[in-house]
Amino acid sequence: MKQFNYINRHITAYFILLSFYFLQSCVTDINQVATTKGEINISIQCPHDEKTHSAQEVIIGDTQHKEVTQESKEAINILSEHQGQKEGYLVSNDKHVDKVLVQHAPTNTLILTTRQRSLKSKTLHSALLQERNRLITNNISNLIISKAPHGQILISSIKRALKTNRKDTLLFEGLDFQEQDFVQLSYHPFFKEKCKRIIYCESVNPMQKSTLHALGKSLQGTQIEEVHVVSNRIGSSMDSSAIIDFLKELRGTKVRVLNLRDNGLLFNMVDVSDALIGTQVYTIDLSNNYIHIPMESANLVGRNLYRTQIRYIDLMANPIESEVQQFLKQNFNRINWKFLQLIFLEIF
Helix, strand or coil: CHHHHHHHHHHHHHHHHHHHHHHHHHCCCCCCCCCECCCCCCEEECCCCCCEEEHHHHHECCCCECEEEECCHHHHCCECCCCCEEEEEEEECCCCEEEEEEECCCCHHHHHHHHHHHHHHHHHHHHHHHHHHHHHHHHHHHHHHHHCCCHHHHHHHHHHHHCCCCCCEEEEECCCCCHHHHHHHCCCHHHHHHCCEEEEECCCCCCCHHHHHHHHHHCCCCCCCEEEEECCCHHHCCCHHHHHHHHHHCCCCCCCEEECCCCCCCCEHHHHHHHCCCCCCCEEECCCCCCECCHHHHHHHHHHHHCCCCCEEECCCCCCCHHHHHHHHHHCCCCEEECCCHHHHHHC
Protein backbone atom coordinates (compact mmCIF):
# COMPACT_ATOMS: atom_id res chain seq x y z
CA MET A 1 0.00 0.00 0.00
CA LYS A 2 2.82 2.38 0.84
CA GLN A 3 4.56 1.52 -2.41
CA PHE A 4 1.38 2.32 -4.39
CA ASN A 5 1.09 5.77 -2.81
CA TYR A 6 4.72 6.45 -3.60
CA ILE A 7 4.17 5.61 -7.27
CA ASN A 8 1.07 7.87 -7.45
CA ARG A 9 3.04 10.80 -6.09
CA HIS A 10 5.71 10.38 -8.74
CA ILE A 11 3.13 10.13 -11.51
CA THR A 12 1.34 13.30 -10.31
CA ALA A 13 4.58 15.26 -10.14
CA TYR A 14 5.48 14.07 -13.63
CA PHE A 15 2.18 15.31 -15.10
CA ILE A 16 2.52 18.69 -13.35
CA LEU A 17 6.00 19.12 -14.80
CA LEU A 18 4.77 18.24 -18.31
CA SER A 19 1.92 20.78 -18.00
CA PHE A 20 4.34 23.54 -16.96
CA TYR A 21 6.60 22.98 -19.99
CA PHE A 22 3.58 22.83 -22.29
CA LEU A 23 2.19 26.16 -21.07
CA GLN A 24 5.60 27.82 -21.29
CA SER A 25 5.99 26.76 -24.90
CA CYS A 26 2.56 28.22 -25.77
CA VAL A 27 3.25 31.74 -24.46
CA THR A 28 3.62 34.37 -27.27
CA ASP A 29 4.01 38.14 -27.30
CA ILE A 30 0.80 40.03 -28.10
CA ASN A 31 0.98 43.59 -29.53
CA GLN A 32 -2.11 45.69 -29.98
CA VAL A 33 -2.12 48.21 -32.75
CA ALA A 34 -4.78 50.89 -32.45
CA THR A 35 -5.85 52.33 -35.73
CA THR A 36 -8.36 54.97 -36.60
CA LYS A 37 -10.35 54.78 -39.77
CA GLY A 38 -12.22 57.69 -41.26
CA GLU A 39 -13.05 59.71 -44.31
CA ILE A 40 -11.13 62.87 -45.17
CA ASN A 41 -12.50 64.98 -47.98
CA ILE A 42 -9.27 66.83 -48.73
CA SER A 43 -6.47 66.53 -51.23
CA ILE A 44 -3.20 64.63 -50.68
CA GLN A 45 0.22 65.61 -51.95
CA CYS A 46 2.54 62.70 -52.66
CA PRO A 47 6.25 63.51 -52.42
CA HIS A 48 7.18 60.97 -55.14
CA ASP A 49 4.26 61.64 -57.46
CA GLU A 50 3.06 64.89 -59.06
CA LYS A 51 -0.54 63.69 -59.10
CA THR A 52 -3.09 64.95 -56.63
CA HIS A 53 -5.36 62.27 -55.21
CA SER A 54 -8.57 62.53 -53.27
CA ALA A 55 -8.05 61.54 -49.67
CA GLN A 56 -11.28 59.57 -49.75
CA GLU A 57 -10.02 57.53 -52.70
CA VAL A 58 -6.73 56.80 -50.99
CA ILE A 59 -8.12 55.98 -47.56
CA ILE A 60 -11.29 54.10 -48.44
CA GLY A 61 -11.02 51.90 -51.49
CA ASP A 62 -12.46 48.57 -52.45
CA THR A 63 -9.13 47.17 -53.57
CA GLN A 64 -6.76 48.89 -51.19
CA HIS A 65 -6.62 48.72 -47.41
CA LYS A 66 -5.23 51.76 -45.71
CA GLU A 67 -4.85 52.88 -42.15
CA VAL A 68 -5.03 56.44 -40.94
CA THR A 69 -2.90 57.09 -37.90
CA GLN A 70 -3.47 60.36 -36.12
CA GLU A 71 -0.34 62.41 -35.63
CA SER A 72 0.79 63.73 -32.29
CA LYS A 73 -0.97 66.78 -30.90
CA GLU A 74 2.04 68.97 -31.51
CA ALA A 75 2.18 68.13 -35.22
CA ILE A 76 -1.56 68.65 -35.61
CA ASN A 77 -1.47 72.17 -34.18
CA ILE A 78 1.60 73.48 -36.06
CA LEU A 79 0.78 76.02 -38.75
CA SER A 80 3.04 76.34 -41.73
CA GLU A 81 4.05 80.01 -41.62
CA HIS A 82 5.18 80.35 -45.25
CA GLN A 83 2.52 78.19 -46.94
CA GLY A 84 -0.46 78.69 -44.63
CA GLN A 85 -0.83 74.90 -44.19
CA LYS A 86 -1.65 72.68 -41.25
CA GLU A 87 -0.47 69.10 -40.81
CA GLY A 88 -3.41 66.86 -40.08
CA TYR A 89 -2.98 63.11 -40.69
CA LEU A 90 -0.51 60.59 -42.05
CA VAL A 91 -1.91 58.29 -44.71
CA SER A 92 -0.05 55.00 -44.90
CA ASN A 93 -0.31 52.23 -47.46
CA ASP A 94 1.88 49.37 -48.57
CA LYS A 95 4.35 51.53 -50.50
CA HIS A 96 4.75 54.92 -48.91
CA VAL A 97 3.53 57.38 -46.32
CA ASP A 98 1.95 60.69 -47.41
CA LYS A 99 1.16 63.84 -45.42
CA VAL A 100 -2.28 65.38 -45.59
CA LEU A 101 -2.00 69.19 -45.70
CA VAL A 102 -5.01 71.30 -44.82
CA GLN A 103 -5.05 74.80 -46.32
CA HIS A 104 -5.81 77.75 -43.98
CA ALA A 105 -6.55 81.33 -44.91
CA PRO A 106 -4.24 83.86 -43.16
CA THR A 107 -5.90 86.05 -40.47
CA ASN A 108 -3.21 88.73 -40.11
CA THR A 109 -5.16 91.16 -42.28
CA LEU A 110 -8.30 90.76 -40.17
CA ILE A 111 -6.39 91.22 -36.90
CA LEU A 112 -4.62 94.32 -38.22
CA THR A 113 -7.89 95.86 -39.39
CA THR A 114 -9.52 95.21 -36.01
CA ARG A 115 -6.62 96.84 -34.15
CA GLN A 116 -6.70 99.88 -36.41
CA ARG A 117 -10.41 100.32 -35.84
CA SER A 118 -9.98 99.96 -32.08
CA LEU A 119 -7.17 102.54 -32.06
CA LYS A 120 -9.22 105.01 -34.08
CA SER A 121 -12.18 104.50 -31.76
CA LYS A 122 -10.06 105.18 -28.66
CA THR A 123 -8.51 108.28 -30.22
CA LEU A 124 -11.91 109.63 -31.19
CA HIS A 125 -13.31 108.92 -27.72
CA SER A 126 -10.36 110.69 -26.07
CA ALA A 127 -10.76 113.73 -28.32
CA LEU A 128 -14.49 113.95 -27.60
CA LEU A 129 -13.87 113.63 -23.87
CA GLN A 130 -11.28 116.42 -23.91
CA GLU A 131 -13.61 118.69 -25.83
CA ARG A 132 -16.43 117.92 -23.41
CA ASN A 133 -14.24 118.74 -20.39
CA ARG A 134 -13.06 121.96 -22.03
CA LEU A 135 -16.63 123.13 -22.61
CA ILE A 136 -17.64 122.28 -19.04
CA THR A 137 -14.62 124.13 -17.63
CA ASN A 138 -15.38 127.19 -19.74
CA ASN A 139 -18.98 127.24 -18.57
CA ILE A 140 -17.94 126.94 -14.91
CA SER A 141 -15.34 129.68 -15.36
CA ASN A 142 -17.97 132.00 -16.81
CA LEU A 143 -20.29 131.30 -13.87
CA ILE A 144 -17.50 132.02 -11.38
CA ILE A 145 -16.72 135.31 -13.11
CA SER A 146 -20.36 136.34 -12.98
CA LYS A 147 -21.16 135.23 -9.41
CA ALA A 148 -17.97 135.61 -7.35
CA PRO A 149 -17.00 139.12 -6.20
CA HIS A 150 -13.43 138.45 -7.36
CA GLY A 151 -14.32 135.96 -10.10
CA GLN A 152 -12.00 137.38 -12.72
CA ILE A 153 -9.08 137.26 -10.28
CA LEU A 154 -9.90 133.65 -9.37
CA ILE A 155 -9.84 132.50 -13.00
CA SER A 156 -6.68 134.47 -13.72
CA SER A 157 -4.99 132.85 -10.71
CA ILE A 158 -5.95 129.39 -11.98
CA LYS A 159 -4.53 130.12 -15.44
CA ARG A 160 -1.37 131.48 -13.86
CA ALA A 161 -1.02 128.35 -11.71
CA LEU A 162 -1.21 126.13 -14.79
CA LYS A 163 1.75 127.98 -16.30
CA THR A 164 4.05 127.35 -13.32
CA ASN A 165 6.31 124.35 -12.90
CA ARG A 166 4.25 122.78 -10.12
CA LYS A 167 0.86 123.44 -11.75
CA ASP A 168 -0.86 122.72 -8.44
CA THR A 169 -0.59 125.91 -6.35
CA LEU A 170 -3.12 128.72 -6.03
CA LEU A 171 -1.70 131.99 -4.70
CA PHE A 172 -3.96 134.82 -3.53
CA GLU A 173 -1.97 137.72 -2.15
CA GLY A 174 -3.09 141.17 -1.04
CA LEU A 175 -6.78 140.54 -1.75
CA ASP A 176 -9.95 140.90 0.24
CA PHE A 177 -11.86 137.71 -0.46
CA GLN A 178 -15.45 137.23 0.60
CA GLU A 179 -17.49 134.15 1.33
CA GLN A 180 -18.80 133.71 -2.23
CA ASP A 181 -15.28 133.74 -3.65
CA PHE A 182 -14.40 130.44 -1.98
CA VAL A 183 -17.90 129.05 -2.51
CA GLN A 184 -17.71 129.56 -6.28
CA LEU A 185 -14.05 128.52 -6.45
CA SER A 186 -14.95 125.11 -5.02
CA TYR A 187 -16.87 124.28 -8.23
CA HIS A 188 -13.90 124.67 -10.54
CA PRO A 189 -12.34 121.36 -11.78
CA PHE A 190 -8.81 122.63 -11.13
CA PHE A 191 -9.58 123.39 -7.50
CA LYS A 192 -11.32 120.04 -6.95
CA GLU A 193 -8.98 117.71 -8.84
CA LYS A 194 -5.54 119.22 -9.44
CA CYS A 195 -4.84 121.82 -6.77
CA LYS A 196 -2.54 120.59 -3.98
CA ARG A 197 -1.69 123.83 -2.21
CA ILE A 198 -3.56 127.07 -1.56
CA ILE A 199 -1.97 130.23 -0.18
CA TYR A 200 -4.08 133.16 1.00
CA CYS A 201 -1.94 135.83 2.60
CA GLU A 202 -1.72 139.51 3.48
CA SER A 203 -5.35 140.38 2.90
CA VAL A 204 -6.22 144.06 2.63
CA ASN A 205 -8.76 143.86 5.46
CA PRO A 206 -8.94 141.39 8.36
CA MET A 207 -10.32 138.06 7.20
CA GLN A 208 -13.96 137.61 8.17
CA LYS A 209 -15.45 134.63 9.98
CA SER A 210 -17.75 133.73 7.08
CA THR A 211 -14.81 133.77 4.66
CA LEU A 212 -12.75 131.44 6.84
CA HIS A 213 -15.75 129.12 7.22
CA ALA A 214 -16.28 129.06 3.43
CA LEU A 215 -12.61 128.21 2.92
CA GLY A 216 -12.89 125.27 5.31
CA LYS A 217 -16.04 123.97 3.59
CA SER A 218 -14.50 124.28 0.13
CA LEU A 219 -11.65 121.92 1.08
CA GLN A 220 -14.02 118.96 1.36
CA GLY A 221 -13.66 116.53 -1.54
CA THR A 222 -10.51 118.14 -2.93
CA GLN A 223 -6.91 116.94 -3.30
CA ILE A 224 -5.48 119.91 -1.37
CA GLU A 225 -2.75 118.92 1.09
CA GLU A 226 -1.41 122.32 2.17
CA VAL A 227 -3.36 125.35 3.42
CA HIS A 228 -1.50 128.57 4.17
CA VAL A 229 -3.56 131.38 5.71
CA VAL A 230 -0.84 133.84 6.68
CA SER A 231 -0.84 137.45 7.89
CA ASN A 232 -4.57 138.00 7.53
CA ARG A 233 -5.21 139.46 11.01
CA ILE A 234 -7.81 136.85 11.81
CA GLY A 235 -7.54 137.43 15.53
CA SER A 236 -8.75 141.00 15.28
CA SER A 237 -11.96 140.17 13.42
CA MET A 238 -13.22 136.99 15.08
CA ASP A 239 -13.13 135.07 18.32
CA SER A 240 -11.39 131.77 18.98
CA SER A 241 -14.55 129.75 18.25
CA ALA A 242 -14.21 130.57 14.54
CA ILE A 243 -10.71 129.06 14.49
CA ILE A 244 -11.94 125.95 16.28
CA ASP A 245 -14.77 125.54 13.75
CA PHE A 246 -12.31 125.96 10.89
CA LEU A 247 -10.05 123.25 12.31
CA LYS A 248 -13.01 120.89 12.65
CA GLU A 249 -13.84 121.48 8.98
CA LEU A 250 -10.51 119.86 8.12
CA ARG A 251 -11.82 116.47 9.20
CA GLY A 252 -12.40 114.34 6.15
CA THR A 253 -9.99 116.37 4.01
CA LYS A 254 -6.47 115.54 2.80
CA VAL A 255 -4.85 118.57 4.40
CA ARG A 256 -1.49 117.59 5.89
CA VAL A 257 0.15 121.00 6.34
CA LEU A 258 -1.64 123.91 8.04
CA ASN A 259 -0.03 127.32 8.34
CA LEU A 260 -1.76 129.98 10.49
CA ARG A 261 1.33 132.05 11.16
CA ASP A 262 1.16 135.75 12.05
CA ASN A 263 -2.60 136.14 12.40
CA GLY A 264 -2.82 137.62 15.89
CA LEU A 265 -4.57 134.50 17.19
CA LEU A 266 -5.55 134.34 20.84
CA PHE A 267 -7.19 131.08 21.89
CA ASN A 268 -7.07 128.20 24.33
CA MET A 269 -4.54 125.64 23.13
CA VAL A 270 -6.54 122.85 24.78
CA ASP A 271 -9.47 123.53 22.46
CA VAL A 272 -7.16 123.70 19.45
CA SER A 273 -5.51 120.38 20.23
CA ASP A 274 -8.91 118.79 20.73
CA ALA A 275 -10.23 120.16 17.41
CA LEU A 276 -7.28 118.63 15.53
CA ILE A 277 -8.30 115.10 16.57
CA GLY A 278 -9.66 113.29 13.52
CA THR A 279 -7.82 115.41 10.96
CA GLN A 280 -4.88 114.39 8.76
CA VAL A 281 -2.81 117.42 9.73
CA TYR A 282 0.82 116.39 10.21
CA THR A 283 2.50 119.81 10.46
CA ILE A 284 1.00 122.96 11.96
CA ASP A 285 2.56 126.41 12.18
CA LEU A 286 1.10 128.68 14.87
CA SER A 287 4.10 130.95 15.24
CA ASN A 288 3.94 134.69 15.87
CA ASN A 289 0.54 134.71 17.56
CA TYR A 290 -0.68 135.22 21.13
CA ILE A 291 -1.06 131.60 22.18
CA HIS A 292 -0.56 130.86 25.86
CA ILE A 293 -0.35 127.41 27.46
CA PRO A 294 -0.71 127.39 31.26
CA MET A 295 1.28 124.79 33.15
CA GLU A 296 -1.89 123.14 34.45
CA SER A 297 -3.09 122.65 30.84
CA ALA A 298 0.21 121.48 29.32
CA ASN A 299 -0.37 117.80 30.07
CA LEU A 300 -3.84 117.83 28.49
CA VAL A 301 -2.52 119.65 25.41
CA GLY A 302 0.19 117.03 24.97
CA ARG A 303 -2.22 114.11 25.41
CA ASN A 304 -4.68 115.58 22.91
CA LEU A 305 -1.95 116.11 20.34
CA TYR A 306 -0.80 112.51 20.82
CA ARG A 307 -4.26 111.47 19.63
CA THR A 308 -3.76 113.39 16.38
CA GLN A 309 -1.45 112.98 13.38
CA ILE A 310 0.62 115.98 14.50
CA ARG A 311 4.37 115.33 14.43
CA TYR A 312 5.64 118.89 14.05
CA ILE A 313 4.29 122.03 15.71
CA ASP A 314 5.78 125.51 15.50
CA LEU A 315 4.93 127.75 18.46
CA MET A 316 7.72 130.29 18.09
CA ALA A 317 7.05 133.89 19.13
CA ASN A 318 4.21 132.92 21.46
CA PRO A 319 4.10 133.78 25.19
CA ILE A 320 4.79 130.25 26.44
CA GLU A 321 6.83 129.89 29.63
CA SER A 322 10.11 127.98 29.58
CA GLU A 323 8.87 125.44 32.16
CA VAL A 324 5.96 124.55 29.89
CA GLN A 325 8.28 124.22 26.91
CA GLN A 326 10.58 121.84 28.77
CA PHE A 327 7.64 119.83 30.11
CA LEU A 328 6.16 119.32 26.63
CA LYS A 329 9.49 118.42 25.06
CA GLN A 330 10.39 115.90 27.75
CA ASN A 331 7.02 114.21 28.20
CA PHE A 332 5.74 114.31 24.62
CA ASN A 333 8.93 113.86 22.65
CA ARG A 334 7.23 112.04 19.78
CA ILE A 335 6.26 115.50 18.58
CA ASN A 336 8.87 117.90 17.29
CA TRP A 337 8.20 121.07 19.29
CA LYS A 338 9.61 124.35 18.05
CA PHE A 339 9.71 127.19 20.56
CA LEU A 340 11.52 130.47 20.80
CA GLN A 341 15.00 130.01 22.25
CA LEU A 342 14.93 130.26 26.05
CA ILE A 343 17.59 132.95 26.16
CA PHE A 344 15.43 135.28 24.05
CA LEU A 345 12.31 134.45 26.03
CA GLU A 346 13.99 135.51 29.26
CA ILE A 347 14.89 138.85 27.73
CA PHE A 348 11.25 139.53 26.89
